[in-house]
Amino acid sequence: MPDAALTNEPKSIVCDGNEAAAWAVSLAKPDMVAVYPITPQSSLVEYVSQFIADGKIDADLMDVEGEHSVMSVLHGACLAGARTYTATCGPGLYYMFEPYVRTPGMRLPIVMSVVTRDGLTPQSVWGGQQDAMMLRETGWIQIYCESVQEVLDSLIMAFRIAEHRDVMLPVNICHDGNYLSYGVTKVFLPEQEMVDDFLGDKDTNWHVALDPDRPMSVDPLTGGEGPGGPSTFVRYRQGHCAGMQNALRVITETHEEWERKFGRCYAPLIEEYRLDDADYAIVTIGSMSGAGKDAVDVAREQGQKVGLIRVKTFRPFPMEALRNTLTKVKAIGVVDRSVSFAWNCGPVFQEIQAALYQLKERIPAISFIGGLAGSDITGEHFARVIEATGNQLAGDMTESPVWLNENE
Amino acid sequence: MEQTKYLIAGCSHAALSALNSIRMLDQDGSLTLVTKDDHLPYSPTVLPYIVSGQSKPEKVKLRDDEFFAQNKVNFISGAGLSTLDVDNNSVTLQNGQEWQYEKLLLATGAAPAIPPIPGLTDTPYHVLRTMDDAVNLHAALESAKSAVVLGGGLIGMHAAENLIKVGVQVTIVEMRPQVLPGYFDAEAAKIIEQTFIENGVAMRIGNTVVGAAPDGEGAKVSLDSGDEITADLLLVCTGVAPVISYLEDGPVETDQGILVNDCMATNIANIWAAGDVAQAVNFYSGEKSVGGILPAAVEQGRIAGMSMINDPAINPYPGGVPLNTYGFFGNQAISVGVSDENALPKDTEVLLNVNEEEMTYQKILIGEGCLLGISGINTDFDPGIMWQLVLQRVDLEPVKEEFLSNPTDTGRDLMSRTWR
Amino acid sequence: MGHSHNTIAFHQDKCDGCGECMTVCAGAKSGTADTLHSRLKIVPSIAANDSFELALCRQCGDPKCVLNCPSGSLTKNHKTGVVPWDAEKCVDCLLCTVGCAYGGITYNAAAGHVMKCDMCDGDPACVKSCPTGALEYNRSAEIYNNYGELEDLFVPGLAACQGCNSELLIRHTMRKIGSNAVVATPPGCIAGMGTVGFNGKTGSKIPVFHPLLTNTASMLAGAKRYYNRIGRDVTMVALAGDGGTVDAGFQSLSGAAERGEQMLYICVDNEGYMNTGMQRSGSTSFGSWTSTTPVGETLHGKTQDAKNMPVIMMMHNCEYVATASLAFMDDYYEKLDKALAAAKRGMAYLHVYSPCPTGWRIPSESTNEVCRKAVETNFVTLWEFAPDEGLRFTHSTDDPLPVEEYLNLSGKYRHLDDAQLTHIENSVERKVAFLNGFMLATSDDGAESLAQ
């Protein structure tokens, strides 16, 4: 995909997703990067630290004593006007949770990579999206990448999305632990001036600041039954929701702009693969999508009218885009790399069910759960997924969830 | 007509003390100080030292123009009050100016009371109340070799001492049986008189002057004893009388002085009086009487000023107490409160300690466990503390023994514990 | 605004009547050892054995001696506060002594003049000579003069409890620091009284925010780093409670201190979560009643000693660590000065003991008394520490009052039994001994006393 016509001779390097993320950070020129190492994110912050040490990134490196402080120092810096970045996952994310949850409420446009990891217990240091899926109701924007190049490109775009005045929300760029974090490939590096031009001046605290030149109280107690309490609180919530909805438009426009500038085109919200004449589709998220596409190609060769739907933007939930896409098929199978314990299915499946409810006609769907704790979702797994999904068309229903790796 | 919020007549202790109180709470209200005298404020008490030459007139001023500027005081000298129109809240000054006030304080003090001695008006004599008096008297000493002082009160005694110190032969004539009555009893007065005699002053105690006549440049006075005394210089110090002539026929109530209540207010709204001019309540008798001492003028002025600005911290005037600190020929006599037990109930405790050899004297009077008075010569105690012990009626019963033997330390102990 | 003046304070409970002050005063002022020439007078108290009282000029604001003086020899110097006496103008009439109700200006028969204290030009000899600390040169007036006219950076009507020590502290502190600052008030009384405000209304005139209970130091560190990056010198101030400091906020504070983040972190220690119902914290003292260490049949208050947070902070690469108490305001201001200077280089940590009238069950008017007694009994020690200067006591720990005199003031200790009391006495002694040892090992003062 990455070989569209470029205005300049592109510079390319060979690296893994963590290094690609570090390159993206260097190009986005944040003022502050706060780090605390955690598998499988560690090499990312090592790269960033080395870049700063080498003078490639002109940013304050705050190697603090834990993820809780990572997010907290970014809060302080962002409130003072800084562009900020960090990365974490798994236990680090859980430890960060208190300030993490607070970030979008203060409308701080912080960008953070989640190098997804399964866990927490049974103990696991391997890939899986359980950590990222836990963040669904925290009010952050969440974008899931498929490839190393997409990690790099999305991360740069994330700053523009986050700082957009119609959005002003923090963004998580999720890339799968192991598959993307350590998967090595060739990536193109955008030109610095073009990135500068693309991102424009940083714009992080026009609305809220800790600045003696603009004294204000940041985050006073709000709500309760006092005069104006409920309405003030509701206004904050409504504003946050509106920012989320605006983000759908902004993400789309940003991707369009990216394509115009850098020549690489990504579906901003929902990607459709070989869907035009498909009878049914499988739904994927993250790095598994590549294997999924290959499996679709194979099935197509065998005459199956199957396509693939990739969820790229998961928060805000792209309801309209998804509805448009889903109307094109008559059955789906959703593959998750994490679990919704309460619904006994995958979380993406769960949410797509909600989207299905909005269709004129009901179509059948199956929840597949695979790739937990670093296990593979191979072509063979996807063949099973495609088969079971297609069987629904003939009335052959499979009970959800299907645990893809349960016999390995 | 000129307007002022506060008008104060007089610029001596009572006036300045009131000014102080007013400016404590109201730094900007227009304030005018008018005085008859031509000088910057000074104290009559310092005049004996001008007479002797120990102090120079320009060195003893109590306030200067800078102070008045800083405190936004409009100071008008050489222009005493001549009439008062209470209906119009206005006064006329001797220089013809008319002033309307919101609040008026009369602090015009006292002036020498001249006794009705036959021939005195035709005889050249001096008094000592104003700076000009003192300067004149000082000049007169150049040529004078002898002087006769009428009156053995504080002013006369001060003057006499200062005269003899510059070599003038002095005679004091006092009609009462002792000097300094009211502050010291006969026994203490005797010690003082003796010291004067030893220092060459002729004392004619218990003698009344019955006539006066010029004698060349000087004067001749005749006593009831038949004696005649001639001197180059005659000084009349027979007492003072409040300066209230400007109130004549007006509605402000007067007796010997201007009658005031315990906030120094007169019977007329917006008019107060304080100091030697006022007739305020006496601490012991509860009757109103004129005082004529400096600490009382300061205290009354303070209260008057507080009352004029409605200072909520005001405490009513507790009443006048005789107070005297009197230095003579290197000795110190101090008296606080009553000095003569004869005026007191029979059960008053009297502790008397006299050592004629060392010329020390001390008397303590205690009634109902409280200090009524303490007086001494060459014994030290803190008069300010004693004054408060009297006023606050501090119970001395628990410390009486110690107090009688060491009033200084015991007084300090009590002070520190009672009003620390 | 008027001018205020330093005074010589007399702590009667410390005076043993040795009279050294009088000897020194006589020497300084008259060149003799005869205490008759002393301008201050210590007298034995008749009311109590071994107790002494003092007569000394109070340099009254509205001195009656001056009003009583007929010769202009006494004046009030409104700049220095002293009432000087001009011998040349004096006519020895002693009327001044009538005006003074304090025995402050007295007749010195041997000299033939009155005499009075002139404060030795702001360096009183008597105070320096006092071996027990009974005489103190109280400089708190300077605080008023220096800071009284500065703007109070909090709004009137903060909703602190009556007698709240914390409100006093924050108003003083920010007045001094000024508005070029960012202030963090994590959850606790200081935030609860409305400094950050409610529903869009603020309680401060400066940038102020609620950090989380847990991340005060980190948030400030982030903001500070950015201001440094863009070349702006902005002071970061934490006004945090003990819960947000010694418990939940400890890690972020520890990390920030270790990294040398530049800020002034003030822990206002009221020994528990007083804002939310008086629960125990790691800073709650042994034996204290709190709502989570209640007193009943089996439990009798807290069963552990408090964490010694300032000592912990000494081992944290801080540029400056000090303890303070608002009963010793001049000491606090001196430390605040040093802390602000240190906060430009790294972490400055002030630990201020802050009795809570509501939570400790003390009458609201006696907060300051409790502050003072805490120090005088060594329950609280006042000291400062800088890495290259070591530890120095700013209030002597010698001859403390019995700890009970402090404990008796607070309802939270009302139930203490003998064993608990003994425990507290011992731990107070241990803490002081530890600090003394540390002082000896680290400071010049200590080195000197070791050498002797």
Ligand SMILES: Cc1cc2nc3c(=O)[nH]c(=O)nc-3n(C[C@H](O)[C@H](O)[C@H](O)COP(=O)(O)OP(=O)(O)OC[C@H]3O[C@@H](n4cnc5c(N)ncnc54)[C@H](O)[C@@H]3O)c2cc1C
């Ligand atoms: C020689 C001498 C020695 C003394 N020694 C002592 C002593 O040792 N101890 C002691 O306690 N007391 C002593 N006194 C008394 C003491 O000085 C007075 O009690 C004190 O000065 C009273 O203050 P005052 O303000 O009431 O009045 P005064 O001092 O009398 O001042 C009156 C003021 O009013 C002004 N004035 C007068 N008439 C008018 C007018 N019509 N309009 C406007 N202004 C007017 C005068 O110019 C003067 O400024 C002494 C007095 C004298 C004269």
